[in-house]
Amino acid sequence: MTKRIFRSILGVTLVVLAASLVLVTGVLHGYFEDQVGRELAARAAYIARGVEQSGTEYLKDLPGESRITWVDSDGTVLWDNQENPAAMDNHAQRQEIRQALLAGTGTAARYSDTLAQKTLYYALRLSDGSVVRVADTQYTVWAMVLQAAQPVALMMLLAAVLALALASRVSKQLVAPINQLDLDAPETAECYEELSPLLGKIRSQQRQIRRQMEDLRQRQEEFAALTETMSEGFVAVDQETRVLACNPAALRLLGAQAAPEGESVYALNREAPFRRCVEQALAGRRCEVLLESEDSCRQVIASPARREGQTAGAVLMVLDVTEKERRDALRREFTANVSHELKTPLTSILGTAEILKTGMVAPADVEHFAGNIHRQTQRLISLVNDIIRLSRLDEGGDLGPWESVDLHAAARRVLDRLTDAAQGKGVALTLTGGGAVVRSVPRIVEEILYNLCDNAVVYNHPGGSVTVTVENGSDGARVSVTDTGVGIPREAQSRVFERFYRVDKSHSGGGTGLGLSIVKHGAAYLGARVDLESREGRGSTFTVTFPPERDGTCVPDDSVVS
Structure with missing residues (x-):
């Protein structure tokens, strides 16, 4: 904008300067032309009086500043101070001579394109009818300009420089108030009155923009608060x-x-x-x-x-959806495993029953086949009972009252139930440690201990041992079940608590594969922690750590849930 204003001011200044120069030159030229005309009239008057008194002698004594011509009434040139009268043409048809002969005075002006000059003529009729003509030259406007070209050019250059400086200063002064406008606070601006409507519109738009920005900020904060949480x-x-x-x-x-x-x-x-x-x-x-x-x-x-x-x-x-996919996978695996585990005893029962139905069994073998049906039925009932227990633990419903449980006494009862099975396999059962009382659910505690001890007997070597240790530790009461059995490979230790998972089915002993899963979920329900240490071929140690009592209840520990 500053450049446009600068160019406009400079252009106007130069145009005005050039127009002024032309106008002044024209006015001066006209003024000088009038002045020359008056001088020629005065000179012709006193020359006419001298000629009437002295004739040619008077003319000879005049200085030669102007051209003086004496013409007879018939147009014959009688005398001329610059040319030979005998060689000059008849002047009767000259404009100024003809006017003088008719009216007493005459004027004329003739241009010379070659010399760029204009000659002014003034003719005055004498009393004898002859005419005295006085002529003087005047430069044309262009001749005057050309003669004054150097000073005019210098003057124009100085004027242009002055116009340049003034245009620059004025343009900056005009734009400075606009550049100093604070558009963030247009109400405080002091500027040209012509800008008041614009500033008012800016103020209105800024208020609207501030309202919109505030609405957007609030919406953005609400959106961020919703999405971030x-x-x-x-x-x-x-x-x-x-x-x-x-x-x-x-x-x-x-x-x-x-x-x-x-x-x-x-x-x-x-x-x-x-x-x-x-x-x-x-x-x-x-x-x-x-x-x-x-x-x-x-x-x-x-x-x-x-x-x-x-x-x-x-x-x-x-x-x-990690947990959902895992649960779906576990559910599918559980369904497949349950179907398989249920199908095995049912198939055995069905096959034995069909043999008995055909009557092809000898009376002496009936007891054997009936015993097989009884064992498979017991296995089926045990499997169903384990699934029911596991489902109850998964649901987390009311599985019994919370009471004070003596872990040492509970372990003794469990070992008494397993005495026959241990003796049949030649495994020694040992209980060590002192009394340890925890606030827990007796039924779940005994199920945990029973499954751990039962696995320790089933997966033990003939002549091996199972040691149950009860003690109080700094982090709560602990029960450890140590066996001298086959042990668990390191790569399988993270999976032994999964439903139906068996490290080696050849050593399953007819188990359901749900015992350790019941241990894990039962411990989670009680808020206890289960730790495993095992070396393949050296045996295993399962340790259940019960939390200290907190206002008569145990707080479940989610870390035990795989």
Whole structure:
């Protein structure tokens, strides 16, 4: 704007200067022409008086500043101070001579293009009818300009420099108040009155923008508060896959370190299923995919975001379905295992019953076949009872009253129940330690101890031993069950608490595979912790640590749940 004002002022100044020069030159030229005309008239008057008195002698004595010509009434040149009268043409048709002969005086002006001069003539009629003519030359306007070219050029240069400086200063002064305007506070601005409507409109727009910005800020804060507390990931992208919004949960679930502001959503996750899901959503189709890794499973739900019927972007929801998928896998595995475990004894019972039904069994073998049905039925009942116990522990319902339980006495009762089984296998049972009382559910405590001790007997070597130790520790009462059996390989120790998992089915002894799972879930219900130490071929030690009493109840420890 400063440059435009500068150029405008400078241009106007130069145009005015040039016009003024032309006008002054024209006025001066006209003034000088009038002045010369008056001088010629005065000179012709006194020359006419001298000629009437002295004739040619008077003319000869005059100085030669102007051209003087004496013409007879018939146009013959009688005398001329610059030319030979005999060689001059008749002047009767000359404009000034003809006027003088008719009216007494005459004037004329003739131009010389070659000399760029104008000659002024004044003729005065004498009393005898002859005419005295006085002539003088005057430069034309262009001749005057050319003669004064150097001073005029210098004057124009000085004027141009002065105009340049003044234009620069004036333009800066004009623009300075505008440049000094504080648009953030236009009400305090002191500027040109012509700008008042503009400043008023700016103030109005600023108030509207402030209100809109405040509304947007509040909405953004509300949106951020909602999305940041979500456990589900939320990502909004535009049609070019640039991230518009992203909450911390999405970064965590997608394995990204920071939100890529203005970058592609593919910077969050570069897995092929994720890319295909985003592409389908941007193409206008809803898409769901699972992103699976060794320790997690995430579900991505991408939906297109439409504006005026066109897909303008996509909204992605990222859900952590690791636990759900694990539970579904465990449920499917449990169902398959239960079906298999139930099918085995039922098949045996059905086969034995069919043999008895055909009557092909000798009377002496009936007892054997009946015994087989009885064993398989007992196994089936035991399996069903274990499944029921495990289901109750999973549901976490009321499994009995909380009471003070003497762990030493409970362990003694369990070992008494296993005496016959231990003797049949030649395994020695030993109980050591003193009394330890905890606040717990007696029924669950005995189930935990029974399953641990039963496994210690079943998976032991003939002539081996099982030692149960009860003691009070700094972190609570502990019961340890140590055997000298086959032990558990290191790679299998993390899975022995799973339902129906057996390290070696050849050593199962007909068990259901649910004993350690019941131990794990029972300990979780009581808030206890189960630790395992085992070396293959050297035996195992299971330690159950009960928490200290807290207001008469035990607080469950989620860390024991796998």
